[in-house]
Amino acid sequence: MTSDVNLSEREQLVLQAVVHMYITTAEPAGSRALVKRFGLDFSPATVRNVMADLEDSGFLQQLHSSSGRVPTNRGYRHYVDYLMRVQQLTLAERARIEQELTRGLNDADELLRQTSHLLALVTHQTGIVEAPQEREAIVQTIELMPISNHRMALLLADSYGRIRTMTVNLEQPISSDDLSRTRQYLNDILRGVQVEHIKHTVETKARMIQDEQRRLAEQALHMVETLPLTRPGQLFLDGANQLFEQPEFHDIERAREVFLLLEEREQIIEMLRKGMRNAPPWTSVLIGSEAARQGFDEISVIAAPYCVKGKAVGMLGVLGPRRMPYPRLTAVVEYTADMLGRILTRLAG
Amino acid sequence: MTSDVNLSEREQLVLQAVVHMYITTAEPAGSRALVKRFGLDFSPATVRNVMADLEDSGFLQQLHSSSGRVPTNRGYRHYVDYLMRVQQLTLAERARIEQELTRGLNDADELLRQTSHLLALVTHQTGIVEAPQEREAIVQTIELMPISNHRMALLLADSYGRIRTMTVNLEQPISSDDLSRTRQYLNDILRGVQVEHIKHTVETKARMIQDEQRRLAEQALHMVETLPLTRPGQLFLDGANQLFEQPEFHDIERAREVFLLLEEREQIIEMLRKGMRNAPPWTSVLIGSEAARQGFDEISVIAAPYCVKGKAVGMLGVLGPRRMPYPRLTAVVEYTADMLGRILTRLAG
DNA sequence: TTTTAGCACTCAATACGCGAGAGTGCTAAC
DNA sequence: GTTAGCACTCTCGCGTATTGAGTGCTAAAA
Numbered sequence: 001m002t003s004d005v006n007l008s009e010r011e012q013l014v015l016q017a018v019v020h021m022y023i024t025t026a027e028p029a030g031s032r033a034l035v036k037r038f039g040l041d042f043s044p045a046t047v048r049n050v051m052a053d054l055e056d057s058g059f060l061q062q063l064h065s066s067s068g069r070v071p072t073n074r075g076y077r078h079y080v081d082y083l084m085r086v087q088q089l090t091l092a093e094r095a096r097i098e099q100e101l102t103r104g105l106n107d108a109d110e111l112l113r114q115t116s117h118l119l120a121l122v123t124h125q126t127g128i129v130e131a132p133q134e135r136e137a138i139v140q141t142i143e144l145m146p147i148s149n150h151r152m153a154l155l156l157a158d159s160y161g162r163i164r165t166m167t168v169n170l171e172q173p174i175s176s177d178d179l180s181r182t183r184q185y186l187n188d189i190l191r192g193v194q195v196e197h198i199k200h201t202v203e204t205k206a207r208m209i210q211d212e213q214r215r216l217a218e219q220a221l222h223m224v225e226t227l228p229l230t231r232p233g234q235l236f237l238d239g240a241n242q243l244f245e246q247p248e249f250h251d252i253e254r255a256r257e258v259f260l261l262l263e264e265r266e267q268i269i270e271m272l273r274k275g276m277r278n279a280p281p282w283t284s285v286l287i288g289s290e291a292a293r294q295g296f297d298e299i300s301v302i303a304a305p306y307c308v309k310g311k312a313v314g315m316l317g318v319l320g321p322r323r324m325p326y327p328r329l330t331a332v333v334e335y336t337a338d339m340l341g342r343i344l345t346r347l348a349g
Numbered sequence: 350m351t352s353d354v355n356l357s358e359r360e361q362l363v364l365q366a367v368v369h370m371y372i373t374t375a376e377p378a379g380s381r382a383l384v385k386r387f388g389l390d391f392s393p394a395t396v397r398n399v400m401a402d403l404e405d406s407g408f409l410q411q412l413h414s415s416s417g418r419v420p421t422n423r424g425y426r427h428y429v430d431y432l433m434r435v436q437q438l439t440l441a442e443r444a445r446i447e448q449e450l451t452r453g454l455n456d457a458d459e460l461l462r463q464t465s466h467l468l469a470l471v472t473h474q475t476g477i478v479e480a481p482q483e484r485e486a487i488v489q490t491i492e493l494m495p496i497s498n499h500r501m502a503l504l505l506a507d508s509y510g511r512i513r514t515m516t517v518n519l520e521q522p523i524s525s526d527d528l529s530r531t532r533q534y535l536n537d538i539l540r541g542v543q544v545e546h547i548k549h550t551v552e553t554k555a556r557m558i559q560d561e562q563r564r565l566a567e568q569a570l571h572m573v574e575t576l577p578l579t580r581p582g583q584l585f586l587d588g589a590n591q592l593f594e595q596p597e598f599h600d601i602e603r604a605r606e607v608f609l610l611l612e613e614r615e616q617i618i619e620m621l622r623k624g625m626r627n628a629p630p631w632t633s634v635l636i637g638s639e640a641a642r643q644g645f646d647e648i649s650v651i652a653a654p655y656c657v658k659g660k661a662v663g664m665l666g667v668l669g670p671r672r673m674p675y676p677r678l679t680a681v682v683e684y685t686a687d688m689l690g691r692i693l694t695r696l697a698g
Numbered sequence: 699t700t701t702t703a704g705c706a707c708t709c710a711a712t713a714c715g716c717g718a719g720a721g722t723g724c725t726a727a728c
Numbered sequence: 729g730t731t732a733g734c735a736c737t738c739t740c741g742c743g744t745a746t747t748g749a750g751t752g753c754t755a756a757a758a
Contacts, residue, residue, distance in 0.1 A: 030721050045731050048722065066722050066737040106516040106577075145492040147506050148698025155504055155514070157496050163514045165504070167455040228455075241612060244605040252601055256593040263590060349497045379750050392702050397751065415708040415751050 007059075012083060013040070014050045015059055019071050019079045023323050026247045028068030073288040073297065073322075080285045080326055087327040089335055097122065097332070101339050108161040108347055113236050115316060115340050120239025122336075123329050125320035126262070128303070130269055131234035132160040132313040132344075135196035142190060144183045144223075149173040154223060158195060160308050161347035168223045182219050189220075199224055233269045237262060246321045254298055261292055261299075262319075272315035275303045283334050288322050298322060302329050304337040308344045316340060356408075361432060362389070363399045364408055368420050368428045372672050375596045377417030422637040422646065422671075429634045429675055436676040438684055446471065446681070450688050457511040457696055462585050464665060464689050469588025471685075472678050474669035475611070477652075479618055480583035481509040481662040481693075484545035491539060493532045493572075498522040503572060507544060509657050510696035517572045527568065534565050535573075548573055582618045586611060595670045597647055607648060610641055611668075621664040624652045632683050637671050647671060651678050653686040657693045665689060 007015065017038045021029035031044035031051065040047065051069050054060040059075035062068075071079065089097075100118045101111065112129050119127025137158035145153040147167070152174065156164045174182075186202075193201050202224045206217040240262055249255040262268070271291055275284035283304040288297035302324070303317030317333050356364065366387045370378035380393035380400065389396065400418050403409040408424040411417075420428065438446075449467045450460065461478050468476025486507035494502040496516070501523065505513045523531075535551075542550050551573045555566040589611055598604040611617070620640055624633035632653040637646035651673070652666030666682050 028721090032721080043731050044721095045723095045733095046729090049730090052723080062722085064738055066720080067739080068721065106518070106575075107514070140496065141494055143492055143494040143504065145490055145504060145506060145512075147489065147510070147512075151696070151698055153504075153506060153512050155492070155494060155502075155512075157494060157502065161496070163494075163496075163502050163504075163516075165456070165512045165514060167512075169455070226455075241605070241608050244601065244608065250601050252593065252599050252604065255601065255604070256590070259590050259593065347500070349499065377750090381750080393750095394702050394704095394752095395700090398701090401752080411751085413709055415749080416710080417750065 007054075007057075007078070010042075011050055011054055014047060015054055015071070015075060016079060016083045018051070018054075018060060018069055019075065019083075022070055023325055026323060028063060028070050030068035033068070073290070076287045076300070076322065076326075080287065084327050084330075086334075087331045089331050093122070093332075094335060097336055098339055101336075101343055108163070108344065111340070111343060111347070113238075115336065116236035116238040119316065119318055119332070119336060120242060123318045123320070123332055124239075124242050124245065125318040125324070125329065126240050126242060127236075127238045127316075128268065128272070128301075128319055129236040129316040129340075130272055130314045131236070132162065132308065133233065134158070134162075134164070135194070135230065136313070137162070137195045139190045139193050139195060139198065142183065142186045144179050144186075146174070146176075146179060152179070152223075154227065156195070159348055160313060161344055161349075166227050166229075168226060174219075178219065182216060182223070185213075185216050186220050186224075195229060198227070198229060232266055235265045235269060243320070246323075248298055248321045248323065257296060258299060261296070267293075268319075269315075271301060272303050272317065275301065275317075276305050276312070276315055283330055283337075285326065285330070291319070300324050300326075302326065302333045304333050306337040306341040306344070308341060308348055313344075356403075356406075356427070359391075360399055360403055363396060364403055364420070364424060365428060365432045367400070367403075367409060367418050368424065368432075371419055372674055375672060377412060377419050379417035382417070422639070425636045425649070425671060429636065433676050433679075435683075436680045438680050442471070442681075443684060446685055447688055450685075450692055457509065457693065460689070460692060460696070462587075464685065465585040465587040468665065468667055468681070468685060469591060472667045472669070472681055473588075473591050473594065474667040474673070474678065475589050475591060476585075476587045476665075476667055477617065477621070477650075478585040478665040478689075479621055479663045480585070481511065481657065482582065483507070483511075483513070484543070484579065485662070486511070486544045488539045488542050488544060488547065491532065491535045493528050493535075495523070495525075495528060501528070501572075503576065505544070508697055509662060510693055510698070515576050515578075517575060523568075530565060531568050531572070534562075535569050538569075544578060547576070547578060581615055584614045584617060592669070595672075597670045597672065603647055606645060610645070610648075616642075617668075620650065621652050621666065624650065624666075625654050625661070625664055632679055632686075634675065634679070640668070649673050649675075651675065651682045653682050655686040655690040655693070657690060657697055662693075 017034050018029045021034060021037060031047040034040065034047055035044050051060055055069065058072055059078060060069040061072045063070060097118060101115060112131055116127040116129040137160050140157040140159055143155040145155060147153055150170050152168050152170060154166050154168055189201060189205050190198060202221050206221045209217045240259065243249050243255065243258055249258060271286065275286050283302065286301040288300065289295065291299055291301040298321060299319055300322045301317055301319045303315050305312035305315050307313065316337055318329055366383050367378045370383060370386060380396040383389060383396055384393050400409055404411065404418065407421055408427060409418040410421045412419060446467060450464060461480055465476040465478040486509050489506040489508055492504040494504060496502055499519050501517050501519060503515050503517055538550060538554050539547060551570050555570045558566045589608065592598045592604065592607055598607060620635065624635050632651065635650040637649065638644065640648055640650040647670060648668055649671045650666055650668045652664050654661035654664050656662065665686055667678055
């Protein structure tokens with residue numbers, strides 16, 4: 001994502017000023033206002049010339065022929081990649097994030113939800129947290145729990161500290177003895193196996209085993225084969241309401257479009273991962289149509305991966321209008337990802 | 350909720366016509382249009398007179414001095430209570446609901462989510478499902494599952510077919526023997542006990558027990574006392590986006606207000622239960638400010654309780670603009686509540 | 699006495715014109 | 729290369745005129 005045009009020092013300065021202006025006021029930036037606001041040591045007329053150049057090279061844009069300038073996607077891109085300095089969070093802010101996250105500590109799912117809530121709260125944007133990729137998780141413990149004569153639950157603790165419950169229909173009641181032997185068996189062969197390989201593992205083992213253990217293995221196979229192990233990634237979203245605050249979503253059509261987008265969970269996950277692929281392993285910023293589908297330029301996303309035991313297992317971030325305070329939000333997202341990773345690692349311990 | 354004014358046959362006819370007109374077109378109903386649309390056998394002038402009377406007694410309202418009439422809260426109320434005939438669902442519709450619900454059959458939580466989704470889909474409104482009151486649930490089975498040296502999970506299957514997972518921090522590792530003895534102990538004393546009495550039960554038992562079993566009981570007590578058993582009711586919401594379709598929410602301020610309301614889960618639950626208290630045990634319709642807080646008249650809610658093993662354990666329904674097709678939605682909500690109850694009962698075994 | 703036709707009136711919605719203001723591009727001077 | 733000056737453009741807000749749906753009232757008809 002490098003620019004094919006070299007910008008002069010002055011052009012960079014003006015571009016940055018326009019972005020800052022627009023981010024804070026939501027109004028197109030005019031030459032006079034820029035000079036005044038940022039104390040530039042050249043005149044409005046000069047700024048106008050520079051802005052005209054920046055428009056020619058696609059960094060700025062006019063909404064109509066006599067309005068101030070607004071950054072284009074490319075303008076934001078350049079700003080984020082080269083001009084912006086990620087803000088330092090204050091101690092108080094760091095403390096707050098840490099505190100809010102360690103509160104709901106006992107349950108991993110609760111923690112993830114809490115994180116999305118926190119992101120929304122602190123950034124005043126929509127907070128997004130993708131749950132750890134379940135398929136890649138590793139089996140820690142398996143538990144079987146009878147519910148009725150015809151149903152039982154299979155519980156799975158994974159290496160991310162999450163616990164999944166799945167139910168299994170039984171053709172015939174299972175004795176408590178059988179149950180505990182099957183439990184033992186499942187734990188023996190599955191501990192340390194990746195969740196996505198569970199079925200395969202059980203199947204191969206079952207095929208190899210002879211006589212006496214045979215029944216046990218088939219029992220296990222039967223339980224496992226209907227499990228919904230490949231369900232799609234989970235997403236925790238919070239603070240979509242915040243979008244209403246932004247003037248760009250006062251138009252009902254726009255608002256609706258974003259809300260519709262937010263309902264398409266898979267697409268959002270897809271989007272987050274796209275960001276990760278582009279710039280591993282650090283924070284990525286998706287601007288306008290880079291984030292959403294083509295032709296929908298209103299939103300941006302800042303996302304960062306979080307790591308459990310040193311391995312990136314999921315993404316989190318914020319979604320908001322393209323006109324976003326990137327320096328601050330980037331810092332918040334990074335710090336939150338870091339904290340979440342730490343806490344999850346501790347939980348999975 | 351009876352009316353203190355007796356309406357003549359003709360007045361009822363006109364009121365009903367106005368409600369139908371407004372529900373379908375979202376435009377205030379004028380006298381001429383009513384006559385034409387409903388083939389009334391008296392003239393527009395007569396309708397005008399009747400409408401003026403209905404306005405005097407508070408059933409209708411004009412938006413401005415020369416506009417058509419629109420029902421008031423009271424108008425809707427009378428319509429719903431006395432005039433409306435609940436629609437019969439077609440066989441196809443029933444089949445669809447049943448089919449959609451039995452699809453996600455294995456997991457109770459999944460089922461509840463699915464139900465809210467279905468409601469949104471079929472009614473084009475926002476679907477709401479309140480999870481069964483957890484506190485009143487009865488313990489079926491308890492399972493303990495080691496996660497690490499310092500954490501374990503306590504799993505609880507209740508009489509509604511739901512499974513809750515809670516984690517417990519351990520001060521020191523617990524042996525597998527101890528774990529299974531404690532599990533046995535917990536099951537012995539808690540099976541059949543209401544969830545809200547768990548802590549109390551364990552405490553009293555622990556106090557009574559002497560010597561040798563003592564340690565076990567204290568172990569159990571320690572596990573149970575930090576459990577988040579009293580967490581607030583859970584709510585499954587789906588299709589809030591549908592609200593954007595309604596012209597009354599094209600105004601951004603209104604839309605925002607509803608979305609804000611939808612975030613306040615406890616208040617929605619409160620609202621649903623209010624409905625149940627008013628008219629047990631059947632479908633209740635909350636109109637305008639009956640549903641939301643005072644002064645916010647834009648929405649209505651249709652809600653019905655669903656029963657597990659014959660006992661009403663939760664509510665479900667739809668939320669939408671006050672201008673709602675009540676006859677059809679009432680039917681859908683009732684049928685869905687019935688189906689959900691059946692399936693849950695089956696699940697709970 | 700009830701119903702209806704006719705008519706004047708009201709009000710929202712829409713379009714139109716106008717002036718103010720913000721901001722530009724261009725030219726000429728510095 | 730930079731800046732001041734100026735004509736020009738376009739949006740926004742406001743007041744006015746027009747239109748049209750719908751009413752209330754009155755007087756005639758049933």
